[in-house]
Amino acid sequence: MTAIALPGEAVRPTRGGSSLGWTFSNIGTITWRNLMAITRVPEALFFSTLQPIMFVLLFRYVFAGAIGSIYGVPYVDYLMPGIFVQTVCFGAVSTAIGLADDLQKGLIERFRALPMSRTAVLAGRTTADLVRNVFVIIIMTVVGLLVGFRPSGGPANYLVACVVMLLFGFALSWGFAYIGLAAPNTETAQVMAFPILFPFTFASSAFVNTASMPGWLQAFANHQPVTAVANAVRVLMLGGTFSDLYTVWPAIAWIAGLLIVLAPLSVRKFRNAL
Secondary structure, three states: OOOOOOOOOEHHHEOOOOOOHHHOOOOOOOHHHHHHHHHHHHHHHHHHHHHHHHHHHHHHHHHHHOOOEOOOEHHHHHHHHHHHHHHHHHOOHHHHHHHHHHHHHHHHHHHHHHHOOOOHHHHHHHHHHHHHHHHHHHHHHHHHOOOOOOOOOOOHHHHHHHHHHHHHHHHHHHHHHHHHHHHHHHHHHHHHHHHHHHHHHHHHOOOOHHHOOOHHHHHHOOOOHHHHHHHHHHHHHHHHHHHHHHHHHHHHHHHHHHHHHHHHHHHHHHHOOO
16 A cells, blocks of 8 residues: 655555545544543543532432432432433533634644545544543443442443443534534533533433423423433343333434434534634
């Protein structure tokens, strides 16, 4: 394989090279760059982890006494899968903030000038946030066990539940990538993201049974992606039987649909961003 490159730039394959391999190489480079950026600002990682921990403690010790149980399941066991899903949802906002920051600093313009895959900039950012979510889920698992969460589905089901959550967060990251590219700065990106995210996370089955909601709100809560993913994760973590696993398929369908729609939109927005 032959290739050409300028000093400090990505390798660009010439005739005979693999375009797909070149793209994955670019994605790996951008992913590593974003992960290194996270390690250089440990305060940001700390506070992004602290927020879901605070949600766990507040819901566990403030609302658990009033709610008791849902469908015979102790509230802490019902709650934790919802907290996991909320955490990956909120984590996707960092994609918007990171891209808006790169765009504001002119880094995106530099990437566009390099002989590299246009998809790699977005895929590298979303993949880095996917890896960060793995770390956050591990921390949240430890916190959940400390406050009394007892998943009864077994290690295999728990792992599948984590994969579903991570894929959902990855799909959402592509949507927030679009917001990050549309926002003029990081502050605006954050302001744009949360009004979209809050109705989906709190008007869902993440924290309470949707049957307790008004009828008009139930219609929304029962037919939106956060509820589908929260239900799937809950069934997997709490040891649902094979007949219960039908709840997983709506989550998979939402994840696939979001990726199919949001990824091309974000790539198109990136190409027109400058």
